[in-house]
Amino acid sequence: MPINSFLYPSKNVPTSYEVANSCRFNSADSPSLKDGDGSAPAGNRQKFTFSVWFKRAKLGVTQMFAASAYSSGDEGYLYISGGDVLVWHHSSSGMGQLVTTQKFMDVGAWYHLVWSVDTTQSTASNRMKFYINGSQVTSFSTETYPDEDKELYWNVGGTYYPWIGRRHGGDYFDGYLAEIVHIDNAQLAATSFGEFDSDSPNIWKPKDVSDLTFGTAGYHLDFEDSSELGKDVSGQGNHFGTVANLAAADQATDSPTNNFAVCNSLDNFSTGGTFSEANLQTQSTTSNRGIFTATHGVSSGVWYWEIKTSATGGTNSGDQWNYIGIAGDVGASNTDNILGNAGTDSRKSREYALQAVDGSLYTNGDSGATYAESFTEGDILGFKLDLDNNRLYVSKNGQWADGSGNFDESNPTGYITIGAASTTNSGFYFPAWGDGGINVNKTWQLNFGGSSGFSISSGNQDPNGYGNFEYDTKSGYAICTKNIGEFGG
Numbered sequence: 001m002p003i004n005s006f007l008y009p010s011k012n013v014p015t016s017y018e019v020a021n022s023c024r025f026n027s028a029d030s031p032s033l034k035d036g037d038g039s040a041p042a043g044n045r046q047k048f049t050f051s052v053w054f055k056r057a058k059l060g061v062t063q064m065f066a067a068s069a070y071s072s073g074d075e076g077y078l079y080i081s082g083g084d085v086l087v088w089h090h091s092s093s094g095m096g097q098l099v100t101t102q103k104f105m106d107v108g109a110w111y112h113l114v115w116s117v118d119t120t121q122s123t124a125s126n127r128m129k130f131y132i133n134g135s136q137v138t139s140f141s142t143e144t145y146p147d148e149d150k151e152l153y154w155n156v157g158g159t160y161y162p163w164i165g166r167r168h169g170g171d172y173f174d175g176y177l178a179e180i181v182h183i184d185n186a187q188l189a190a191t192s193f194g195e196f197d198s199d200s201p202n203i204w205k206p207k208d209v210s211d212l213t214f215g216t217a218g219y220h221l222d223f224e225d226s227s228e229l230g231k232d233v234s235g236q237g238n239h240f241g242t243v244a245n246l247a248a249a250d251q252a253t254d255s256p257t258n259n260f261a262v263c264n265s266l267d268n269f270s271t272g273g274t275f276s277e278a279n280l281q282t283q284s285t286t287s288n289r290g291i292f293t294a295t296h297g298v299s300s301g302v303w304y305w306e307i308k309t310s311a312t313g314g315t316n317s318g319d320q321w322n323y324i325g326i327a328g329d330v331g332a333s334n335t336d337n338i339l340g341n342a343g344t345d346s347r348k349s350r351e352y353a354l355q356a357v358d359g360s361l362y363t364n365g366d367s368g369a370t371y372a373e374s375f376t377e378g379d380i381l382g383f384k385l386d387l388d389n390n391r392l393y394v395s396k397n398g399q400w401a402d403g404s405g406n407f408d409e410s411n412p413t414g415y416i417t418i419g420a421a422s423t424t425n426s427g428f429y430f431p432a433w434g435d436g437g438i439n440v441n442k443t444w445q446l447n448f449g450g451s452s453g454f455s456i457s458s459g460n461q462d463p464n465g466y467g468n469f470e471y472d473t474k475s476g477y478a479i480c481t482k483n484i485g486e487f488g489g
Contacts, residue, residue, distance in 0.1 A: 017257070019255040021223040023177050024176055024278045025175060026250075027174035031246045035163075035240045035241070039157075041217045044217075046150070046152070048117050049187055051183075051190075052065055054178075058275065058279075060083075063172065064165060064167050064173055066078050066163060074092055080104060086100040086113070088115065092153070095152055096146035100130065101139045108264065109259065112190070114130070114193060116187050117129075118187035175278050180221040181209050183214055206256050218238065220234035221233070226248035254450030262446070262450070263293075280452065281446065282443070283444075292434055293432045298430075298484065299427050300387050302476050303383075303483075304449075305447060305479060306452075306471070309377050309444060310378075310454075324354055324356070325353035325433070326351070326353075354371060357374055358370055359372035371394070372394060382395035382396075382398070382400075391415040391417060400412045431479070447469060448480075449466060456468050463477065464483060466478045466482065
């Protein structure tokens with residue numbers, strides 16, 4: 001089961017060390033980083049440590065963190081399996097195999113993984129260790145350690161160059177990777193890369209790794225240079241010079257020290273709905289109505305996000321089936337599956353959605369007076385959610401609704417009065433969107449500020465300097481943990 005299927009606000013954990021960036025991997029693009037062109041440096045094949053922070057997007061499929069490149073039928077893999085467990089695997093005898101019983105299915109949280117190896121250890125269980133969020137993993141469904149003094153197919157160098165985000169046969173990572181560190185010639189514990197917060201001892205956070213000794217084949221990828229995402233900042237010069245299907249737009253500010261909202265693939269009422277672009281794009285199917293929500297909920301403060309309606313299809317693809325707004329609570333059964341439509345589910349009374357065909361407002365099946373005008377494919381809707389005054393404002397392509405049928409205001413004026421939020425789980429509001437037609441196929445692209453499912457040309461930030469938005473946030477804040485920590489959610 002997920003640790004946190006949905007993120008409700010909690011106190012933000014301050015840290016003296018900030019991870020500014022991550023890299024977004026969309027598996028459909030076949031993204032990867034490769035070190036060298038057949039001349040990667042050789043390192044210690046018995047003793048090394050690999051550390052990575054990761055935020056998953058796609059579940060139930062095999063996804064690689066790192067691999068030693070294919071050569072002569074030998075390759076080592078560190079990955080999440082289709083069963084959502086952590087695996088080290090190598091087909092050659094004596095190399096060992098570890099498969100955790102713990103599953104990693106939280107799409108709204110960052111995890112920290114440390115893989116620590118020293119095959120010279122006389123005690124088998126000391127030869128290979130996993131740490132997750134600072135704690136050593138001790139429960140495995142498969143627990144076979146490398147032979148003593150075994151040289152693994154890792155740090156071989158030459159044609160055995162390291163790969164990030166894939167293996168020779170594919171299995172591309174889908175989600176976000178940050179603070180990738182490889183230490184050659186040392187078996188280190190998780191405490192070399194992170195620490196428990198002194199005020200919140202259950203919270204594991206990153207710490208500065210610049211003083212570590214990286215070794216000949218070591219590297220540190222921090223993704224702070226969008227023009228060179230494979231840049232090694234360890235000082236060893238082990239750059240990942242082959243950057244495949246990753247662009248500057250894949251640099252994200254969603255990070256272990258400032259976690260941004262994304263689409264919540266665990267709250268998908270359309271069973272056939274699909275997620276892509278590291279959970280920044282959703283698509284319904286022609287056979288299922290769908291409601292989609294974000295991972296982060298808020299109950300106070302003023303917030304901003306953007307949604308772009310993209311491709312339409314199906315036999316009934318009209319914009320009347322496009323609903324975008326907010327929903328209270330998540331995870332409840334919803335047999336109706338139309339945002340803002342009437343239903344028996346208690347959350348239906350706390351859904352507010354605009355219908356694309358005419359801009360009319362729907363809540364619990366009640367369509368009131370037209371709030372705005374129609375919107376269609378290619379339009380970017382901006383949402384300002386003011387939970388201090390129980391108001392929702394909506395814009396189209398930078399122009400705000402006047403509340404009486406038009407998007408013609410330069411500033412938020414006309415608003416939708418919403419029910420008050422509360423600090424209970426059922427009181428939070430979440431960005432929400434979906435379709436209401438059984439023969440509709442629609443795509444939505446999301447921007448919560450940490451990265452975007454669509455191209456950004458304006459670079460607008462919120463008042464705290466967070467996010468990257470197409471339009472002015474009008475004093476609304478990006479939905480991220482730093483802002484949630486400041487405003488209490």
